[in-house]
Amino acid sequence: MSHDSHGGLQGWDLEGFHNGGDTEVWKRLGAHVVTVHDEERGELTGTRFAVWAPNATDVRINADFNWWTGDPLTRIPGTGVWATFVEGVGDGTLYKFNILGADGVWHEKVDPMAFFAEQAPANSSIVYTSAFGWDDDEWMAKRASKNMQVEPMSIYEVHLGSWRKGKTYLELAEELVEYVTWQGFTHVEFLPVSEHPFEPSWGYQVTNYFAPESRLGKPDEFRYLVDRLHRAGVGVILDWVPGHFPKDEWALGRFDGTALYEHADPRQGEHKDWGTYIFNYGRNEVKSFLVSNALYWATEFHIDGLRVDAVASMLYLDYSRNEGEWVPNEFGGNHNLEAIDFLRYVNRHLYERVPGITMIAEESTSFSGVTQPTNLGGLGFGMKWNMGWMNDSLRYLALEPIYRQWHHHEMTFAMVYQYSENFILPISHDEVVHGKGSMINKIPQDAWRQFATLRAFYAFMWAFPGKQLLFMGQEFGQRSEFNEAVSLEWWVSDLWGHHGLQQLIKDLNAVYRAHPALWQLDGDPAGFQWINADDAGHNTYAWVRSDAADQRLAVVVNFSSEPWYDYEIGLPQAGRWSEIINTDATLYDGSGIGNFGEVTATAEPWGDFPARAKVQVPPLGAVILRYDGDEPAPRRATASTGAELTA
Missing domain, CATH: 2.60.40.1180 (Golgi alpha-mannosidase II)
Structure with a gap:
């Protein structure tokens, strides 16, 4: 073969990946439709496939173009990356990597860098090239000059798969945009949209970090949803999950027969509670993979903010572990120094590269400096969920009014530490699942008192220092807990109590946006x-x-x-x-x-x-x-x- 069998990918292209500094690794690894020059036949178009598997002894590509029989990839000299160029193959091709691991076993794996994947329970990676034309220039230009800490931020948290069950990205681009605009929220926050085979994980167990979930449509259709929201004046925050990944045998785990993306020691590399693996944040290629993934969503999908899930699980080596089940750091402490360095790296890099981005931490402890700049020793997030305020408030609301006087301080205590971080006040999906009850059903006494209390509480929340976040369905007082398998109970929003609550949220958002006193000096x-x-x-x-x-x-x-x-x-x-x-x-x-x-x-x-x-x-x-x-x-x-x- 007289043309480059690696489709133009050279060893020097991968130096940044191996030293932890490649922040756009998706442009190099994965599947890319490219044109190469052949000395005898001229320009040839096909797809370059490349995958990192340093401990593999053989790597093949199983695909629909070879009837899943396996064509060989070759190692790029001086790297742990295997690649090949396949002429005549283009968008829509189904493929997987078949890897002969260091353990002597063949492992059929999906592409960690795939931009698109088959809908579960199928899981093949799909060659995909975006052809989307963005129409949100005005939004992006305005966003670049904004610091959301001193802007209004009223967030509607959404699980796209069940807001209205069965709706596609294209349908949501009409219906969700119309509803959020009518309600007056400034932002939506999507539970993770990265491909995940297990629907009840709500997206928090990701198998394809670079592919939007295919149940709702194609990647460019998700781009269209973001674009429509921007054109309607609504920002888009995306939940991002660098804290762990599932053990599905066809995904990232033990990728080349070794613990490649994760730690080998289960005391460092596994979350027992969730049955998942923990990324090895000290490995350069893993850092490149994750920081690239954050930048990918921000740049390729125009996402306005990333809410980083389960930050506490990343910060502490002994998170949810008993004595003897964790490995201390080099100083004998329980802080995960590699994860802390990684978070600082991601936050610093995104704030430098993406004008107007907002990085948000879901961090449930009192770890110091979460929203302090990295040059002052902080983690570098822009905002942090105020979990203490949320827990205190919900505990207070659940009391009979006659007993609330003995717990009065629970609603004022947040002001003691209000200026230690930049806070978002969250009533999120986590508070209305797993037996916790919906917001309306947390409150005692009859329906009139329940609705009145919830209206008073939402006014308290909207007028208290800090941005606010409300999970879908709680704006009209849905009584059922969140269930990803069914739609929200929209039919109740026309009923007494429910409709009044929904109207109040609309008016609270209008008053909130119109009055800088409610947001300009939150900090x-x-x-x-x-x-x-x-x-x-x-x-x-x-x-x-x-x-x-x-x-x-x-x-x-x-x-x-x-x-x-x-x-x-x-x-x-x-x-x-x-x-x-x-x-x-x-x-x-x-x-x-x-x-x-x-x-x-x-x-x-x-x-x-x-x-x-x-x-x-x-x-x-x-x-x-x-x-x-x-x-x-x-x-x-x-x-x-x-x-x-x-x-």
Whole structure:
């Protein structure tokens, strides 16, 4: 053969991969339709196949073009990569690598770099070249100049396979986009879309890190969904899972007969709880693989943020392990130093390469510096899920109102550490599965009190410092736990209670986006001041939010079943305060107790505040007041019917 049998791939192309510095390894390994020059026949088009299997003694390609009989690959000198060029083979080709491992056993494996894969239970890799033309230039240009820590971020968390069961990427690009836009969320966050054969894993057990799941369509159809969301003004966050991978014998595990991507020692290389392998973060090729995967989703799919799953499991060598089941680091401690270095590397690299990206940690411990820059010794994430706030809040909500006074501090404690990290307040899928009950069913007493409490809580959440995330179905009070096998119970969203809750979320999002006081200074103590954090006897909380221009909002939330008439609060300014949210409004299926659109504060000191006012606080309800001074009152609905119409 007079042309290059490796399809143009040379040893020097792989140096970065082997030293841990190749951040675009998907351009070199895997299957690529290429054109090579043959001295006798001129230009030849076909597919180059390349795979890393350093300990293999033979590698073959089993494919539909050779009736799955196996054509040989040859090792590129000086590397652990095997490659071949097959003329006349192009997009749509089904293939797998057959690897004779160091253990003397043939292992048929899918391509770790495949861009597309067969739908489970089949699993062949598919040669795929994107032909998508992006139409989101305006979004990408605006995103590049934004720092989401000082922007509004209201996230709708979605499991694409069951939001409306059976819908494709193309159908979701119409229906999901229309719904999210109507509800007013700024972002969606997708549970992992990387190919995963086991649906009940929800995508958290990934077998193809570079392939969007084929159950819902082709990769370019997923690109279309992202593009449509961007054109509608909605950002896209993707769950990313570098913490572990499943043991399916045809996937990454023991790839060339040895522990290639994972540690060989089960004390380092296996998660007993999940039955999965742990990546070897200290291996250069694994670092190249994972950092490339993060950059791949950000650049090839225009993803606006990656939420890194199970960060705590990566940080601690003794995560969910008993004494003797883990190996200390070189200093005798329990921190996984290689994983920490890897996370810093990924975060630093993506923030440098992708303008406007947001890296988010799901980290359930008090590990220091998760959102501190790497040059200051932090992990370099932009934001962190506030799991402490979530646990405290849900524990409080589950109490009968009469007992809440003894747990009052659980709703205020988050302010003790609010400025230690950049937080997102998450009510995620994890809180509505496995017997935990849906949000509405966590709350005691009858349906009226359940819906009223949940409305008050969502107002508390939207008005509290930190961005917010809500899992699909919880915006209309679905009573069933999340079940990936069926659609959300959309039919209930037209019923009493459910529809009112859904309307409140829409209005909360509108008020939130319109008022920088609710998001601009989330990470700055100047943006928050307690009015009264200690009124346990009334189960009531009150605070002020401010923006950089000194616009003020006052928030009063009552988690008691009793209304508080003429409830006195301090305020930072005398004058008219317009009621822009009342969760007890009849529009939201409440009882209509409120302030008839406004409250007047008089210049009489109250505590540390120069003014005071009397507020009608509904039972299990919240009101949000905006300072409007002596300006003419804006057109608005009455307090008994809903949020201000011009918010």
